[in-house]
Amino acid sequence: MKLLIxxxxxxxxxxxxxxxxEKPEIDLVGISDSAVEALKLAExxxxxxxxxxxxxQEGSGLEFLEQLQxxxxxxxxxxxxxxATTHATTLQFVxxxxxxxxxxxxxxxxxxxxxxxxxxxxxxxxxxxxxxxxAGYPYELIPARSLREQIEDKLAKMGIVxxxxxxxxxxxxxxxxxxxxxRIVLKRNVYPHVIKTFQARTENPEExxxxxxxxxxxxxxxxxxxxxxxxxxxxxxxxxxQAIQPGKGNPTVLxxxxxxxxxxxxx
Numbered sequence: 001m002k003l004l005i006x007x008x009x010x011x012x013x014x015x016x017x018x019x020x021x022e023k024p025e026i027d028l029v030g031i032s033d034s035a036v037e038a039l040k041l042a043e044x045x046x047x048x049x050x051x052x053x054x055x056x057q058e059g060s061g062l063e064f065l066e067q068l069q070x071x072x073x074x075x076x077x078x079x080x081x082x083x084a085t086t087h088a089t090t091l092q093f094v095x096x097x098x099x100x101x102x103x104x105x106x107x108x109x110x111x112x113x114x115x116x117x118x119x120x121x122x123x124x125x126x127x128x129x130x131x132x133x134x135a136g137y138p139y140e141l142i143p144a145r146s147l148r149e150q151i152e153d154k155l156a157k158m159g160i161v162x163x164x165x166x167x168x169x170x171x172x173x174x175x176x177x178x179x180x181x182x183r184i185v186l187k188r189n190v191y192p193h194v195i196k197t198f199q200a201r202t203e204n205p206e207e208x209x210x211x212x213x214x215x216x217x218x219x220x221x222x223x224x225x226x227x228x229x230x231x232x233x234x235x236x237x238x239x240x241x242q243a244i245q246p247g248k249g250n251p252t253v254l255x256x257x258x259x260x261x262x263x264x265x266x267x
Contacts, residue, residue, distance in 0.1 A: 001026050001123065004047040004077065006064060008033035008057040011204040015112040016051070023116065035059025039067050047077045051115055054083040054094070060162055062090070065097035080119050082110075087152035090161055105201075148174050151260055157239040159231035165219035168194050169253075172220070173260035180265060184258055191216055220253045 003026050005016050013031050020028050029045040032038040033056055042050065054061035061081060068076065078100045085091070086104060094102060101122055103115055151170045160166050175193045176184055184190065191213045199208045228236060228250035242259050244251055251259065 001049060002029045002045065002047040003027065003119070004029055004038065004041055004045060004050045005031045006033070006035070006038040006050060006056065006061065007031070007053045007082075008055065009053070009202065009204075009207075011202050011207065012053075012112045016116070019113045019116055023120070025120075026116070033057035035061065035064040035067070038064055039071070042068060042077060043071065043073065046073075046075060049078045049080065049119055051080050051082060051119065052099075054081060054085065054090070055162055055164065055167075062093060062097070062162065065094060065099060069097050078122070080115065080122070082115055084167060085152060085162070086146065086149045087156055087161065088149070089153070089156050147177060147264060151264060154239065154260065154263065158236055159227045160223050163219070163223050165221070165223035168198070168216045169220050169223065169256065169260075171197055172216075172257050173264065176257060176261040177264045180261075184254065184261065186217075186254060186257065187213055190257065217253055220256070224250045224253070224256060 003020075005013065005028065007013050007016070013033075016031070017028065020026055029047050030038075030041040032041060035056055036059055038050075038052075038056075041047075052061045052064060056064075061083070065079065065081075068079075076098065079098060080101045080103060081094050081099045082103050082105055083090075083094075084105045086106065091102060101118065103110070103118055148170050151173050152166075155161070155166060155169065160169070171194045172186070172190050175190055179189065181189075194216055195211050195213075198211050202208060240251065240256075240259065242251065242255065244255075
């Protein structure tokens with residue numbers, strides 16, 4: 001089996017490589033953190049399978065799936081998607097664009113080794129699909145609907161679907177709902193929780209250092225600015241009902257976290 005890995009977490013890439021040394025039945029033909037480069041590798045190396053993370057250093061896994069479908073390769077690879085999101089709209093898009101399996105990184109026993117084992121378990125499905133993507137696939141390891149998924153759904157309606165900032169924003173709102181306070185002070189409690197949560201997902205010391213107050217604030221602000229810059233104004237007004245201070249154009253990080261907290265604290 002020829003395998004292409006599309007993942008931007010360097011620690012996970014290393015774990016994939018180390019574990020694959022124990023799996024002679026799998027030939028690793030490439031690793032990339034770029035949707036554009038990965039597409040070229042898929043065309044050139046003709047892998048039997050792809051393990052694809054949705055969030056990449058350049059582009060996204062969603063773009064890769066869409067472009068792979070457009071290419072209409074003679075023998076399309078089986079795609080196992082790994083993702084931290086459980087948002088229904090995103091997962092439906094992934095299915096429609098030809099993913100053969102969705103493996104969430106939120107499950108307790110997730111690891112690159114687990115992903116490889118799942119791929120081997122699904123080996124019989126690696127031949128080109130003879131049915132449309134909408135017909136569905138064997139099964140998916142997706143947890144029950146949670147508060148985080150509900151927050152993701154709310155953000156998706158505003159056009160905030162992927163990106164590290166989106167993940168940080170979901171975790172910040174989740175924390176505030178579970179730890180109610182008269183006044184939200186991001187750097188006192190919220191960001192420390194987000195830092196702890198995301199640092200636990202990597203063993204790379206350099207990556208841990210990059211997750212700090214400043215990077216969290218910057219990444220959340222980036223996804224908010226992008227949504228209000230290119231998003232549908234009517235949808236934004238419909239799903240973000242608070243007033244925005246004149247001259248700002250989009251809500252601040254604190255305003256958005258406060259808004260989400262109020263929305264879900266009432267439920």
